[in-house]
Amino acid sequence: MAKLKYDKNGRLLFTKEMKKDYTILAPMMAPIHFHLIINVLRNCGYKFELLENDGPNVVQEGLKYVHNDTCYPALLVIGQFIDALHSGKYDVNKTALVITQTGGGCRASNYIHLLRKALQKAGLEQVPVISLNMSFLEGNPGFQITLPMIRKFVAAMVYGDALMLLRNQTEAYEVHKGDSNAMVEKWSEYLNDQFNHGKGLSRIQQKEILYRIVKDFASIEIKKVPKVKVGVVGEIYVKYSSLGNNDLENFLREQDCEVNLPGLMNFALFKVDNRLEDIKLYGGSPAKYFFVDLLMKYLRQMQDTLIGAIKSEPRYNAPQPYPHTKSLVKGVIGYGDKMGEGWLLTAEMLELSEEGYENIVCAQPFGCLPNHICGKGMIHRIKAIDEKSNIVPIDYDPSATRVNQENRIKLMLAVAREKLREQENETQPGA
């Protein structure tokens, strides 16, 4: 074990010494993205490992060490960590953990503290926890977020969004089962290899690779048949994590739907944009505005590259640029609603509906505070704006049973299928 050092408030630090031989465990969320991101971090000189353990013990450990009324994602993420540390697979004296912290007004900013409390309860106080955040919370001598790291991070996120989108839009119609997933594998491997050699990260390279990826996906043989198109929005963890949402994506695929999960890029843009909105709404330093705006512009460019690449093949439906998404909620919900997924969640529902994915699962942890407002609270208004939207809110928590959840989703799908049949009849006069 490395020498344990603490800051003045008694927080255990991740030291430079630890950086050398500690393994840093990261929780799983969106698999395609996270595999790429982990590799980026590894290439920054850290020994990262992405946790893939799931199963009932993760929930059990979560229930045991986290206040049971805390939101489900906290319970799962912490459960996953403790389960891994208890598994014997890692030397607990040479392991650190990493967790994101947004610094927003939602409970999620407190996950890291709940994790530390859990570690203490479990007798694992020697395990340092690193906060991954953009709000200058909690520094560590052995772990620094640098500009190149952010750049690589963003690149990985863009690639992840592209692969996820292409996979979802291809898989539902592929003639040979498994083609799309194989394609994801292939390109993930390729990208990781590029990252290992410090390549694939410049804008020019990125653009070039994205176009190649899109082209490659477009070569997969498909048969376009009318399918129910379902969008998934929600609290970020249960939206993406199969552990959190009882494998929602696969359930929807088994129900013969095309699934659309809006990407992570918008979330990143949203979080950065919030800082600008804060200044616009309440006042603040013009210098800060200038710098945040630079970052915003950079991210926008990245998104434009992504959209451009997807659009190069007409068979794919590209996401809308951020300003358009944002414009959809004008007069629906204020831009000041920034906690959790905030107004973006509402905007995503409107965008999905506009793009033909009007059947929507709005997934949230049971009792999710921000979603009372921007999720469930906005459905009424969305229906008023866009009558065809068919939204079902689903709550996830340790013992909400799958049967209950799937039954409600099936009701949404039954309505969707009926509409699909009507549409088919309309488009085939005389049928």
Place this chain on the structure above:
Amino acid sequence: MKVGLDVGSTTIKCVVTDDNGKIVYQSYERHLSKITEKMTELLTKVKDEVVHGDKALLTVSGSAGMGISQTCHLPFVQEVYATRIAVGRLVPDADVIIELGGEDAKILFLTGGTEVRMNGSCAGGTGAFIDQMATLLNVKLDEMNELANQYEKIYTIASRCGVFAKSDVQPLLNQGARKTDISASIFSAVANQTIAGLAQGRPIKGKVLYLGGPLTFLSELRASFDRALKVTGTCPENSLYFVALGAAYCSAEETDLDKALESIRKYGSSGNFLSIPPLFNDKQEYDEFCLRHEQCKAPRGDIETYAGSAYLGVDAGSTTVKAVLLGKDGEVLSSLYRSNSGNPIPIIQEYLLDLYRNHPNITVESSAVTGYGEELLKNAFGLDFGIVETVAHFTAAKHFRPNVDFVIDIGGQDMKCFKIRNGAIDNIFLNEACSSGCGSFLQTFANTLGYDIAEFAKLGLFAKHPVDLGSRCTVFMNSQVKQAQKDGATTEDISAGLSVSVVKNAIYKVIRVPNAADLGRNIVVQGGTFLNDAVLRVFEKELGVEVTRPDISGLMGAYGAGIYAMRKSTGKSSLVGQEELENFKHEVKVTNCGLCSNHCRLTINIFGGNRRFIGGNRCEKPVTKHSGGAELDMYAYKLKLLRSYLPAMGPRGKIGLPMGLNMYELLPFWHTFFTKLGFEVILSPLSNRELYIEGQATIPSDTVCFPAKLMHGHVQALVDADVKNIFYPCMSYNFDEHLGDNHYNCPVVAYYPEVISANMQCLEGFNFIHDYVGIHRKYDFPRKITPILRRSFPDITLPEVIDAAKDAYKAYDGYMDDIRKKGAEMIEEARKRNMPIIILSGRPYHLDPEINHGINKLITSLGAAVISEDVVSIREKRFTTKVLNQWTYHARLYAAAKYIGDQPDMNLVQLVSFGCGVDAITTDEVRRILEEKDKIYTQVKIDEITNLGAVKIRLRSLFAALEK
């Protein structure tokens, strides 16, 4: 022929139609969760007796049919959808359908934009809920319907979740309320729940259809819906079969019934579920276990030969009533353990009469009573002492294990655990209203599965693969059990699994310890539920310690009361004598209290000998006819102060402020701001039940906290008063009091105006100003709000606003100063009078009596001063917490907790709104801060309705511990 099979959560329904859609066969029965068996039975019957080898087209529907149909490749149609198909064909002119099932509630809007709504997984429990309530009242369903028919008054019962309602009904029963009124109140609660939870603002009108079991069988339930909706709905022919019919109409594929039966049979034996190791590996292990526990026995005496002084202890629990008669040496002479059947009075009457008649040589010298029915029984029979449950249980436990350091009692409805430190009760854990995984929970399941509880519990002892069911409330557990059964778990496995779940619920949800060592080594377990060997075994295994279970485990409360009575005996008891008992009178009257604006619904019990007992009161006014100790109550003071901000006529007209959430504390700010700008500031009235009901139909999320839900009523009230301009701003940030890392509002407080704006259609034609404002930036605030205001009032100028803002900040500071000064005075006065001081900590909006349910008054009535957290929080400087301290209101909690650590005469009671996600974090942290200084942490959960009984236990125990 078309076959429709509707496998619901509690029943299975089958319909066969001929090719013209005519029904040729139909059946309806409860499946007692034996789903595969029942399906097989039914399909075999249909195949042999109805179809006779004809072509059969089968479709399955229903929540429990979903998994089976998928695995067995049978056509499936979602039940709500099936209902719509059937209604479309049979009652084409229907406008709205309301369907209640075993566990689901659905509303379908057919005309004016089709919409289907189904209850979320939290609001579960409709049919199953009514069943549970009937069990609680000890009546059959049809009797309950009869009873409801003769109601006179409706009590308010939580209309959200079954478990909540249960904890409302129980105290009513204990107060002596009439079963007729309770039955009707339950039905009305179901109607309210369905309408509020599912309509979400959409009006229900036109031709309304009632479908499903409960609405078909219970005419009074239909009547409740009619009353609530102000319509006359119809219950059509075959109202039980609409889902099955819809499924039949949907059938399009020919099904080979033999093949279907074969695959259903195979499905039943998959044995694929999550399990844990058996409780006992063999009989020998069990015998050793029994032998060990048999050694812990209370001394017995023979009542037939005993003569002389005796001491009576009574424990009127939530579902059972217990009594113990002790001899001079504490030996148990006789005991009673009986279900209270909703009324404990006749049981005790009979017990006493039996004692007087058959044992004239025994003199009861002293008596004591504890439990929910304490006050009722004490008044009815003139018992000498009333003591709080925790003290009774501790007294009893100490008798068996003098060095006891932890007591856990799991009763029928509640769970009480406490640590003992320095010979006093410390750290009480009670189950919150939401997680009553207790005795009655096991009982309900035993009954559902067709067993009696003792028999059911035994089944689990040698289960090979106990199911892992997790730890959750009953409503969730129903579906979990069903899933396990579907996956092939046996009744034995489920019995064991439920015992595990009770224990896990106790350890991880109520007590919240991951480590047995934290509970100490000398643990005494008691309560009827621990008589169940399976529960006891799981508890020992889970904690890894051997515990003490007295043989009178179920009687410990009464035993403790008996010992207490013996110790406090004066030699002469006030217990009623035989003569009076022979002609015992008990009358119940229900009335509304008119002594304050709360208008509590009182139940007055009148007994012989001028004794009476009043239940349902939140304060002591109706009992003592005067209010006690109001001058040392900061909650009352603050509320009065806020209500003194009166409207003043202004040239710019009226502007309305809804009085809820953060508007409470910011009222001095906004009131001054708008008054100065020339507005007449109109406040929504004080909250009450009616105000809440007026707004509840527009609440989109049924799991949001109650203070937020109340906002709908407040805005509605302003609309009803025709205040055209309503101001309710969104605020991400609150004032920075420099106590934390940031100064946010919680997401609900911050953005609730958005929900109001998006869901309250009544705002059409009103100017609802809900822009984002930042009062935390003094300089920017007027500059940012001016353009917002100018949109509605173009003549407002920036200099005016700057001026008004200056006054507003001053008014807010003045208000906070006033509070702190007054608070300091009260503390000083309390100290002069030697009174304990309770820092009642919550949020500013917990001042609302509809939210705090008069808990402040309850505390003052117990002889303590009530001080709010904001009085003492500023006496601390910012300090490091173990959580991210980022919300203004919550930072005060931490500071207050830290402050009282060094104040011997102060204790903290934290008010927590049910569903407040933020408090999942703050409660643990406040507790940690207090325990660092050896202080007792007391938490009170409040919701739409609060079980003041449980609150009282906590507070009385706290005071009992302080006395030591």
